[in-house]
Amino acid sequence: RKEVEQDPGPFNVPEGATVAFNCTYSNSASQSFFWYRQDCRKEPKLLMSVYSSGNEDGRFTAQLNRASQYISLLIRDSKLSDSATYLCVVNLISGGYNKLIFGAGTRLAVHP
């Protein structure tokens, strides 16, 4: 089983749609959680951190359920510019060392 698993894509949605991505992780020792965005042939960039209380950044809302080891990302009012691959990431920290574990990513294509 992969350490971080995501919804398979691609998600093809019209502009203005609401889309949700899900992610599960297997290591209960994971301490931090993030969503990264990766455009085609570009490097990953941090989109937002994910907190247990849930957090929102404009049209983006992230949720974390530690008991279920489940993370989600909700994008409201999709824009063409949201088209990208969204990577679910967990951070394992042990003895001061930290390592990011990435999911395979979910591709989003927003069309006019």
Add this chain to the structure above:
Amino acid sequence: DTGVSQDPRHKITKRGQNVTFRCDPISEHNRLYWYRQTLGQGPEFLTYFQNEAQLEKSRLLSDRFSAERPKGSFSTLEIQRTEQGDSAMYLCASSLWRTGRASGTLDEQFFGPGTRLTVL
């Protein structure tokens, strides 16, 4: 541009050749990471440095791979006797880790543009 830079951006080589990639992190960052990404997958951790010390290596890093960060600034990743399975994007990231930071605190990693390796 004060971000992470990598060189070369693309490398095509024949099987069996050696290749070396370079990463220049953000100047004040003390941690440097190497990842490998293949098509349709997320980046996979290879190794990382704090200053010049290599602190962790993934089992993905076979003995054909070696990484260095001799002066705690730029890093090199060398692959010896390349194989077709080495074809991938090699990503470098850097971060600023402060001693005494609470466990769980975000150690945001900034990625470079990557080096795309093709082994023929």
